[in-house]
Amino acid sequence: MSVKVAVFVAGSWGTALSEVLAQNGCNVSLWTRNERQAEEINTKHSNHKYLPDVTLHPDLHATCSMEEAMEGAEACLIVAPSAAMRQVTRQMKPYFTDKMIIVHATKGFETETLKRMSEVIAEELECGEDRIAVLSGPSHAEEVVRQCPTTVVVASTSTETGEKAQDLFMNESFFRVYTNQDVIGVELAGSLKNIIALGAGLSDGIGYGDNAKAALITRGLAEIARLGVVMGANALTFAGLAGVGDLVVTCTSQHSRNWRAGSLIGQGHAVDEVLSQMGMVVEGIRTTKAAYLLARQYDVQLPITEQLHRVLFDGKEPKKAVEHLMGRVRKNEIEEVAKSSWS
Numbered sequence: 356m357s358v359k360v361a362v363f364v365a366g367s368w369g370t371a372l373s374e375v376l377a378q379n380g381c382n383v384s385l386w387t388r389n390e391r392q393a394e395e396i397n398t399k400h401s402n403h404k405y406l407p408d409v410t411l412h413p414d415l416h417a418t419c420s421m422e423e424a425m426e427g428a429e430a431c432l433i434v435a436p437s438a439a440m441r442q443v444t445r446q447m448k449p450y451f452t453d454k455m456i457i458v459h460a461t462k463g464f465e466t467e468t469l470k471r472m473s474e475v476i477a478e479e480l481e482c483g484e485d486r487i488a489v490l491s492g493p494s495h496a497e498e499v500v501r502q503c504p505t506t507v508v509v510a511s512t513s514t515e516t517g518e519k520a521q522d523l524f525m526n527e528s529f530f531r532v533y534t535n536q537d538v539i540g541v542e543l544a545g546s547l548k549n550i551i552a553l554g555a556g557l558s559d560g561i562g563y564g565d566n567a568k569a570a571l572i573t574r575g576l577a578e579i580a581r582l583g584v585v586m587g588a589n590a591l592t593f594a595g596l597a598g599v600g601d602l603v604v605t606c607t608s609q610h611s612r613n614w615r616a617g618s619l620i621g622q623g624h625a626v627d628e629v630l631s632q633m634g635m636v637v638e639g640i641r642t643t644k645a646a647y648l649l650a651r652q653y654d655v656q657l658p659i660t661e662q663l664h665r666v667l668f669d670g671k672e673p674k675k676a677v678e679h680l681m682g683r684v685r686k687n688e689i690e691e692v693a694k695s696s697w698s
């Protein structure tokens with residue numbers, strides 16, 4: 356009998372990961388709050404709003420019933436936007452059993468509490484962290500559904516849960532999954548890279564070149580690791596798939612919503628106008644707010660995040676933010692790294 360996996364929700368990434376699971380022979384029940392979308396997935400095998408021109412696996416079943424989705428499931432995959440994580444997990448709670456593990460693939464924080472997604476899930480489902488894994492890494496839905504080779508990491512404090520998640524998602528043709536025990540590092544890396552991707556888009560939108568983007572990626576990684584290590588992450592995680600891997604893909608890919616949003620803002624469009632145009636979640640905006648507050652809480656300097664915060668929330672002109680970054684006091688690159696326990 357195939358393993359049943361309940362997936363929440365049917366956005367781009369939830370649908371793409373459902374495809375991976377269905378290709379791997381799992382019995383996938385994809386929950387959505389939208390009845391028309393469920394009907395489209397079940398009858399036309401498509402989800403045109405989020406993955407246009409893609410024919411989905413014929414066995415992929417969508418439902419608006421949480422009970423139906425979760426009944427008999429051995430694993431639940433949660434891919435709700437960070438802003439909806441608490442609401443979705445609260446709805447799941449009545450059907451959550453001791454037999455299930457949770458995998459989440461959401462990038463971001465709860466901005467009101469500054470909690471990571473696994474913390475929100477553990478709170479709402481009242482379960483130990485050892486039953487939760489996070490899946491992250493350089494992986495755009497648009498390429499995964501085309502079965503382009505993709506590598507990700509699943510992190511869990513429990514080896515058993517991590518390996519169960521690895522077994523569910525890994526295949527030998529296009530989806531390779533590594534394990535890692537550094538949940539904090541993997542969650543922070545996947546979330547914070549979206550801020551730097553907004554910055555890379557902003558720089559491209561202004562018309563600056565590849566030098567500027569490479570600098571943002573490199574100094575952005577230093578900034579991510581600086582906060583991450585202080586919050587309890589393993590520095591080596593930032594050199595892996597969830598760290599530099601995801602940072603590079605999000606700062607350079609045509610598919611990145613964060614890069615695209617940054618680029619439009621760099622071209623002079625207002626933040627609200629850009630967000631209403633995108634039609635899909637741009638986690639980096641909320642994450643900039645959360646990281647700005649975390650930097651204060653942990654007394655860590657995040658210059659790129661701080662300038663992006665000024666652009667997004669105080670209306671600072673993007674070029675002025677870049678001038679500010681270029682004009683900071685002189686520093687020694689290696690000493691900076693050593694101070695942040697990067698080495």
Ligand SMILES: NC(=O)c1ccc[n+]([C@@H]2O[C@H](COP(=O)([O-])OP(=O)(O)OC[C@H]3O[C@@H](n4cnc5c(N)ncnc54)[C@H](O)[C@@H]3O)[C@@H](O)[C@H]2O)c1
Binds near residue numbers: 365366388439
């Ligand atoms: N798209 C990707 O390639 C990709 C890759 C890796 C990680 N992620 C992460 O996955 C998460 C989801 O992103 P996405 O790309 O699937 O977003 P999306 O914008 O494509 O879809 C979001 C979905 O969430 C649903 N939704 C929003 N609020 C809800 C609520 N309160 N209850 C129920 N459903 C709700 C929307 O209806 C929509 O179907 C984000 O954290 C993102 O960073 C995305």
Ligand SMILES: O=P(O)(O)OC[C@H](O)CO
Binds near residue numbers: 552
């Ligand atoms: O399209 P983005 O910018 O939300 O990025 C999606 C993923 O995080 C890439 O791994």
